[in-house]
Amino acid sequence: MRTLATRFAGIDGMIRLLALFIGLAVVVAAPFAIWGEHTDRLWSTAALVETAGDSLAYAWLIIIALLVVDLLIPVPNTAVIAAGGILYGPLLGGAVATVGLVMAGLVGYGASRRFGRPVARWLIGEDGVEEGERLFANSGGWLVAASRWLPILPEVISCMAGLARMPFHRFVLAMLSGVIPLAFAFATAGYYGADRPLLTLVLAALLPLPVWYVIRSLQARATP
Template sequence: MEGMESLAGWAYVLIFALLVVDCLLPVVPAETSLIAGGALAADGHLELPIVLAAAMTAVAAGDLLTHEAARRGGHRLLDRWVHREHRGRITRLLERRGSALVAAGRFVPLGRTAVALATGYARFPRQRFVPALLVGAALWSCYMVGLGYLGGHFFTHPVVAALLGVAVSFAVTGVTTLAHRARLRRRRGGQRYV
């Protein structure tokens, strides 16, 4: 029994580490590990509150690190890639909808990194960034862990539960992306959005 508790401790550390690294390098399969953590919590192998705490803390820490890196020096690198016209557009968009973008960016593929880099680059005020980041981290963590937890209740095998959670996550992301593109297409008078 003590060995299982030790493995559980490493699982929380792994979830935390993958989520922090995923904010900086979005190719890491952090979402899958988080859904698996939820499934393992449903099965009784992990504690749900600890999985959620590890996820929320890691997401907030990783996004804040990315934001600060862009704010403190990454802007010089981004200046080479971002045209002056786009810089102004990014700044204006953040002024109008910055908090909503920060909170929702976590739900968009590669959005979390793009938003953290853009807010750092544009020197988005920390007093607006941090609260929105915490809200987004909490909502996204509950969503991802919840997918695995619900899957764990429907299927006794954690791998099947995690795969179900990943499939549902992709489906939700796909539907929302298509809805967003359709709305943009209608707004632009029928022009095709790419």
């Protein structure tokens, strides 16, 4: 009887967790639905290069700032990263984009871990919070690594990881597994004027998972 009750509690917690995920996704997606078309024009690759082309000493700050504020307002990340590649080349441009994307992930993770826990308990109850902890303890690294190339999901998953108190070092390593391929793939595409956006997207989407697998394997071998 107790086992059955525990199982039903787990199912209820998962439903509550899913509701929180959908709610966060709606909140993050709302600015895209309202202002997305305008910001796509405002911060397109060509517009960014034209605006920042004469200020290379400071353009990297603009790129990082845009990638970070994507947590709050709709910013076309891939266009910003491609502009960094055009301005600074694939290596430095990719490095600048990596810094911006990592900072965005850390802000979402840190703010949710520090301030979001009471709100999550109020919205989905202790069962939902515990279910989130179990999910991110078992599969959090895969979720974080695989979500980086998708719209909206990186912000949502970063916040969920913070709410679930996913270990900080694991979150950072998983995030880097997804961020680095994304940053350097689109910076390279911008620099060389790649006319194969689908190939760039496929590389950014598929590389994070084997990278995270290698990191996990190395960590497992290093653990006595």
